[in-house]
Amino acid sequence: MVAKTFGSAVSGIDAKLITIEVNVGQGTNFFMVGLPDSAVKESQQRVESALKNFGYKMPRQKVVVNLAPAGIRKEGSSYDLPIAMGILKASEQVLFPTLDQYVIMGELALDGKLRPVKGVLPIAIEARKSGLKGFILPIENAAEASIVNSLNIIGVSNVGEAIRFLEGELDIEPLVTDTRDIFYNALAKYEFDFADVQGQENIKRAMEIAATGGHNIIMIGPPGAGKTMLAKRLPSILPPLSLQEALETTKIHSVAGKLGENASLIAQRPFRSPHHVISDIALIGEGGNPQPGEISLSHNGVLFLDELPEFKRTVLEVMKQPLEERKVTISRAKVSVDYPANFMLIASMNPCPCGYYNHPEKACVCGPGVVQHYLNKVSGPLLDSIDLHVEVTPVKFDEMTSTGKVESSDSIRDRVINGRKLQIQRFEQNPEIYCNAMIPSHLVKEVCPINEAGKALLKKAMERLGLSARAYDRILKVARTVADLANSENIKVEHLAEAIQYRSLDREGWAG
Structure with a gap:
């Protein structure tokens, strides 16, 4: 007898429906076809042990499992559960009248319990598109899948529950989530707030400009000046995510696989901060079946370096293309996938190895040429792609101990949102553009x-600083953002002057 059910294979951030056909007939041995990898092939042992623990058996006949379409490679252990259900029906141990109405995914433990799997959300979206009735999956993944409406999400904790549900003996209420309620309730919940930062008004201003125009920013300053503290607060002033984002x-x-158990919709902009020992492959994406790297995990959010x-030069060089194209293409011998990578880059660095070059109080102890050598670790083209260069100086004692009221992230974000509204109106004929950057x-x-x-003014600045054509464009874009924050239709000289001052690393005096 032939039984049919459905699973799914994830490619990039989209899923494809996989038909799982099981035939039990005369003969011996177990065969699995349809480009399964080692993890899928090993499901035979997991399925056999799991079924035995719930009073069922693996047929002692010829069992053929076909994963169609055969041209798509199937990877991972998430096909265990649908294969088990197909074997039970094909061997006529159970009836399962509605088996072909569900997408079924889940990894089986040897005792029959289900372990969570990756890629549940795109699978649920594909199941709804395909007109299937529901999605049977591990209970830890149910909250994530329930983001998709008009699809019955059936969370089960072991293979026995899945069997009884499909037989009609166990009634499991589909999990329903009010996605919009979760989304709007979590929009403004940020751990860090600019209200906690005393002083550093010039840095806050630069970050407000960066957030408004979607500009990349680098902070240069001595150790302990607050660069990391400020960077962590940038997401709190960015415009809220749209539901689509x-x-x-x-x-x-x-x-x-970064959501965790019982996770649901991400309603806050991501903030990713990889360590400087990260490899270029981990930053961009890795694996035989390419997985998203840190660049894609920071999509719609902030990547903080x-x-x-201290990052390897090869790591920094691979970022130039994603910064320009806002996507990452990962090519392997048999597969090529695109991951979105529309992120804001915020970087920080010491001005020299000792950290005190250009410090207002402490003397730099670096030898001649050391500062230049240190700065040369970051290539000129990468620095050109960063719109704002900002010097961070230590907070003075009087500012640190001040009891005056400090502006909160909420009030700064209101101005950022107003500036973004002007940009959206400006580019309404170009939907792929929504910010000045x-x-x-x-x-x-x-x-x-x-x-x-x-x-x-701009000609004088370019001649004196030796700015490139790319830096010229960056200055104009930043000036446009400064004008938007001032609600000015035209770019004025003062807007341009403020934009020029945010090219610190192009100035004389940073040569070491």
């Missing part, structure tokens, strides 16, 4: 026009 972000973390010169080169002059006084 939240779903896309959750899909990426689901595929990577602390102590930037995304303005393509051919539109910079049209979107960021400056008057004669502004041109004279």
Whole structure:
């Protein structure tokens, strides 16, 4: 007898429906076809042990399991449960009249319990698209899958519950989640707030500009000046995620297995801070079946690189293309996948190995040429792609002990949201652009026009600082954002002057 059910294979952040066909007939041995990897092939032992613990048996006949379409490689242990259900029906140990109406996924332990799996959200979305009735999966993954409405989400804790449910003996109420309620309740819950930061008003201003225009930013300053503390608070002033962005972000973390048990929709912008020993493969994405790297996990959020010169040069070089194209293409011998990578880069660094070059009070002890060598660890093209260079100085004692009221992240975010609204209106004919940092080169002059006084100021700055053409575009984009924060239709000289001052690493005096 032939039994049929459905599973799913995840490719990138999308899923494809897999038909699992099981035939039990005359003969001996167990055969699995349809490009299964080693983990899928090993399901025979897990399935046999799990079924035995619940009073069922593996047929002592010829069992053929076909995973179709055969051209797609199947990976991982999440096919255990649908294979077990197919074997039970094909061997006529149970009837399962509705088996072909569900997507079924789950890894089996030897005692029959179910372990959670990765990529549940894209699988649930694909199941709904395919018109299936529901999704049977480990109970720890049920909250994540319930984000998708119009699909019966059946969470089970072991293979026995799945069998009894499909037989109609056990009534399991589908898990229903009010996605919008979860989303809106979690929007403004941030662990860190700018209200906790005394002083550093110039850095807060630079971060407000960066958040408004979606600009990349680097902070240069001595140890203990507050660079990491400030970076952690940047997500709290970014515009809230839209529901579509939240779903896309959750899909990426689901595929990577980063959601955790009983997790649901990600409603806050991600903040990723990889250590400087990270490899270029881990940053971009890795594996025979490519998994999202740190760049994609920070999609719609912030990627923070602390102590930037300590990262390997190859790691920093691979970021240039994602920064420009806002996506990552990972190619392997037999597969190529695209992961979105629309993130804000925030980096920090000491000005020199000892950390006190250009310090207002402490003397730098680095020898001649050491500072330049240290800065050269970060390539010029990468620095050119970072819009704002900001110097961070230690907070003075009077500011640190001040009892005056400090502006909160909420009030800063209100101004950021207003600035973003102007940009959305400006680019309503170009839906792929929604912030000033995304303005393509051919539109910079049209979107960021400056008057004669502004041109004279910019010409003088470029000649003195030796700025590249890319830096010229960056200055105009930042000036456009400063004007948006001032609710000004035109870029004025003062807006341009403020934008120019955020190119610290291009100035003379940073040569070492």
